[in-house]
Amino acid sequence: MSTPASGPGPTAALVGVGFTPFTRASGRSVLALAAEAVANAVRDAGLHLDDVDGLSSFMVSDDSVPCVAVSSALGLGPLRTVLDVQLGGQAPCHLVWQAAQSVARGDAEVVVIYRALNGRSGARVGSMQFAGMGGQYRYPIGYGAYLMYVGMWAQRFLNETGQGPEDLGAVAVSQRRYAQDNERALRREPLALDAYLAEPFVVDPYRRSDCTVEVDGACAVVVTSLERARDLAHPPVVVASGCYRAGPRPGLDIGDHLLWEDYTRNYTSWLREELFGRAGIGQGDVDVAEIYDCFTSTVLMGLEGLGLCGRGESGAFVRSGACGLDGRLPTNTGGGLLAEGYLHGMNTVAEAVLQVQGRGGTRQARRHEVAVVTSGALMDGSALILTADR
């Protein structure tokens, strides 16, 4: 099912990133956070608010604000495209790819994708109850938190691939090291494997450091044409390939995995051929990986699912130091959602942009021509391949 590169080639690029501070209690409206991150991203790109003609965002159970609200708050001109989607962490790469397609079609010239939420002081997705039919068999028995659903997969994944606590811990340790070089990160204190293993379980197989840290904040990225990108503030980050996939029987909501056949393979296994095939890039060409990490296990599953390492070999890969700054594949270089904070993967995309642009500062990967990014943990999700302008 590989899709060969065809047509005129990539025509869109990511050109800027914007953030608010990440905090545990912003004391501000979600709209104010969204507007600030969008304005910061536009400024970072070397563009003006008047240039923006597209907005795109996602929310879980109305925890954010729609695109028209952000347009109104910022006094933007006419919008030629918007997307407000009801998705969680599956969305960021998907929305960037949709924005790139909009730009390629000429539907819009400058599209800003944002995620904004008071994810710590407001509605917390980690323990949110979802509307619809899916929850009726889960909530009464105390199976009602996102870490339990992902943990259910992790337990099977570790068992079937012959991996264990040291493999999960290696992810937490590796990413915490990066967070020391990231001023935005909420968890910046060093973490050693012994200390990780001494932490009590929250929900077995997860300890505290296996879990993302919920935050208040916002993050935005800007997509425009590659041609226009070449005249802006930073080197263009070419959107070489994007892909969304929901595998068969993806459930009634993001916590309903009962009809999913194989808990050891998530959406990354289902999209990798198309993702890499479209870009004409092989796994061995990837310099930097930013793998969605609401929990440590999704990094291991993502590395294996994308074919960046072999089945059952991801833990040893991380333990070898391969994912560190001096390793073969620097991974989650901002500390990830585990340490930087749970912006539902919008910040995962932003970190990839910074890396490809060479703006990673003391956490900059030496080789940064090709990055792979993922969004999502279980049945469905999306991914991007980003490259330097070559």
Place this chain on the structure above:
Amino acid sequence: MESAGRGVVYSFVTAHVAVSPGYVGSLPYSVATVELEEGPRLLGRVEPPSPLAIGDRVVSRFVDHATWTELYFEPAAVHPSEPEAHP
């Protein structure tokens, strides 16, 4: 489809911290994805919550609460109607 209520643990989690205040009293507890002998999978608590491992054989039990009936699982070996325990 009818099921005899026997199956194996496909995967499980064990909660040591309550996901919401209503579950504090039952900590720690385990929830398993159980693959029934007939094929389909079900979610249910497993009593006792430990020791528990993937591949464990379990049998279904029912308990009536005030407004609903709960399906849960027990280890097959300690259940009197389990054939393997009484060959």
